Amino acid sequence: METICICCPIGCRLSVKKENGEIVVTGNTCPRGKEYGISEFTLPKRVLTTSVVFNDFTLTMKTNIAIDKKLQNEALKQIKSIYKKEYKIGDVVIKNILDTGADVVITGKLLNV
Amino acid sequence: MKTDVVVIGGGPSGMSASLEARKQGAKVVLIDVESRLGGILNQCIHNGFGLKHFKEELTGPEFANKLAEKVYQSDITVLLKSYVNFIGKNIVYAITPNGQEKIECKAIVLCCGARERTAGEIYLKGKRLAGVYTAGTVQKMINFYGKLPGKNAVILGSGDIGLIMARRLTLEGVKVKSIFEIMGHSSGLRRNIRQCVEDFEIPLLYNHTITRVVGKERVEGVYYAEVDENRNPKPETEKFIECDCVLLSVGLIPENSLLPEETKREKFVLVDDERQTSVEGIFISGNVLHIHDLADNATEEGEIAGKFAGLKALNMSKRYEKVKVYFSAKISYCMPQLINKKEDGKFTIYLRANDNFLKKYIVVKCGDVDIARKFCIGITTGEMQEIEVEYEKIKGDLFVDIGD
Known part of the structure; x- marks a missing residue:
């Protein structure tokens, strides 16, 4: 499988193969690329970011680790239905979303937008 | 008001310039038009920032907060909701919430970023219809205000903002029908093509452009065609695609109109390795100088400009x-x-x-x-x-x- 590494802006061209039951990644220039290549081959994952808008403020948030690519839409639905509450930057909004092991964390709070 | 260095613009470049100028010992005033620091980073809620500068993966608001916290911890004077309307040698005029302010200083750092190229500037053909937006405007609409631009979108241009918006629109439930790129390759980062376009199976057509936008009052569709090597559309390849909004991601233009008229310019404003323009005491950094791919690069450039502006203001720079x-x-x-x-x-x-x-x-x-x-x-x-x-x-x- 040919793919592009998304870990950093360099964007290494990766080639991932299964050889003797082992996944081999070539073309990466750092260990993060190898990890990404393996995960892309077995279960592609992405960090999900979004914003939730309330009457007087907007919260931006992300999943602290990458989650299964196919679960993005479902996770987004759950995030969008959170209740209005006082949050600070870094607070966990949803713990272990959809049993992926990822927490949804506040990245920014915009007042009077 | 009197100070040593005035920094105009509170984005990543402006904040790092202020911090670096302060580090040299200069008194600093940082001016921004918005009600918060961070500039355009606040609306870039996606991840992928900071790997170069902070050595960790951050989203835009987190990147902005890290720098803003440092600014507020130092004794830099921050003027928010303030608009600079004129700069000259050692003088800055700003409209602040308390009225017109005249700031005397010894060095100025211009970090006011860039603006998006608009429909008129690329001679987008068709009527002036509702539903034609620049990609950054839509980014702000969705991320700040939670408003969607339409239900079916097409994107013209494959710059990074366009690619990021293709993903963002898809996740928010807007169907992105197609992306057209007039060149044979994208000007966006490779990883953005992978994670924003290929992940969601959005068609990205190279060597294609929109030939006209049609509709009554709102966009109802666009005609698009393949282009030849001179970027002229081939009429026989023209096709129609239905949509209700068009996003433009066709490049950024440095917003450097504040610079004095005598400033020397070539393709870009002429600067030396200290980021000083031909007008002594006026420094410039970030997207207002040239367009950066990464906020990290703009931050580093801000540090250079801030450092030497600080030294200049304290009469410590050499010729x-x-x-x-x-x-x-x-x-x-x-x-x-x-x-x-x-x-x-x-x-x-x-x-x-x-x-x-x-x-x-x-x-x-x-x-x-x-x-x-x-x-x-x-x-x-x-x-x-x-x-x-x-x-x-x-x-x-x-x-x-x-x-x-």
Whole structure:
């Protein structure tokens, strides 16, 4: 499988193969690329970011680790239905979303937008 | 009001410039038009920032907060909701919530970023319909206000903002029907094509452009066609696609209209390696100078400009003889264009290629001598390259080339 590494802006061209039951990644220039290549081959994952808008403020948030690519839409639905509450930057909004092991964390709070 | 350094613009470049100027010991005033620091980073809620500068992966607001916290911890005076309407040598006029303010200073750093190219500037044909937006406007609409631009979108141009918005729209439930790119390649980062376009199976058509936008009062669809090598549409290939909004991601233009008229300009504002313009005491950094791929690069450039603006304001900067940087036809531009002949230390030349190259060297020559070489696996037009050069090796004008 040919793919592009998304870990950093360099964007290494990766080639991932299964050889003797082992996944081999070539073309990466750092260990993060190898990890990404393996995960892309077995279960592609992405960090999900979004914003939730309330009457007087907007919260931006992300999943602290990458989650299964196919679960993005479902996770987004759950995030969008959170209740209005006082949050600070870094607070966990949803713990272990959809049993992926990822927490949804506040990245920014915009007042009077 | 009196101060040493005035920094105009509170984005990543402006914040790092203020911090660095303060570090030199100068009194700093930071002015921004918005009600919060961070600039455009606040609306870039996606991840992928900060790997170079902070060595960790951050989203835009987190990146902005990290710098803003440092600014608020220091004794930099921050003027928010303030608009600078004129700058001259050692003077800045700003409209603040308390009225017109005249700020006397010894150095100015301009960090006011760039603006998006609009429909009129690319001669987008058709009527003036509702539903034609620039990609950054839609980004702000969705991320700040939670408003969607329509139900079916097409995107013209494949710059990074356009690609990011393709993903964002899809996740928010807007169908992105197609992305058109007039060139044979994208000017966005490779990883954004992978994670924003290919992940969601959005068609990205190279060598295609929108020929006209049609509709009654709101966009009802666009005609698009393939283009020839001179970027002229081939009429026989024209097709129709239904949509209710068009997003433009067709480039950014440095917003440098504040600079005094006598400032020397070539393709970009002429600066030296300290990021000082031809007007003494006016420094410039970030997207207002040239368009950066990464907020990290703009932050680093802000640090350079801030440092030397601070030193200038405290009368601690030295004068040097300047040499010029020339470059071959394979390169579209080099930054900076002038270099001070200092005794020791290093500086970085940033450059953008005109074409794509595989496994080539970036070479900096001084006369017939190579003074710096860097091997690059892949050089693309979309990605800025950088090469470090030592001051002591400079004997005369420099020549930058891509070769073997």
